[in-house]
Amino acid sequence: MRINLISLREKRFKCQQSGNCCCDPNIIVTLTYRDLFQLFITQERDFRLLLQKISFYTLDSRLSSQVQKQMVLNPIQTTKGKVIPGLKKLSNNFCIFFKPPNCVIYSSRPLACRNYPLAFIKERKEMISIWAKDSQESCPGIGKGTILSTMYIKRLGKQFFKETEEHNKVVKELNIEASQGRPLAAREALWVLVTYGESKQSQK
């Protein structure tokens, strides 16, 4: 399907390696099936090690259905309720992979980190690129460097929608099973996503 890109204003960005996004208490890096498989590889394919880097963020049941609809990744219904896997944060709010001033998994960093500070919205056949929430206040790279090309932004956006839609399809199947009385434990659901990521990788 052809998607048009609407970029409301020219966007200039160059990462200043401030690490602000990696230790912002308000940012949770949620993980797609592809992110989880990439992380699994960085953890030497040791599922126990992977689990040590992940948190299962639970949804506040008071969130309105409107807010839930706006979430990029759908929550998974598990034996412990609705959860979304994300990177663990340390008590000082640092991402578990942030060793100042660097990300120690930079080349395998998750989709959300690769896109930051950009975010994308889809409306019908149009893809709109915006700055991520609060990024203009906290990210010193915005407004620096060269203008991001339309081709670059479009590539990121297409990958974003492809990956998140694929992820949500898998979650939908898990949630159908759960609604029929067969919810998985959170770690079992995580394993399903990792193996799905592996199967997709081997098809390439």
Ligand code: SF4
């Ligand atoms: S994975 Fe890397 S880039 Fe992403 S928040 Fe953690 S340290 Fe930062």
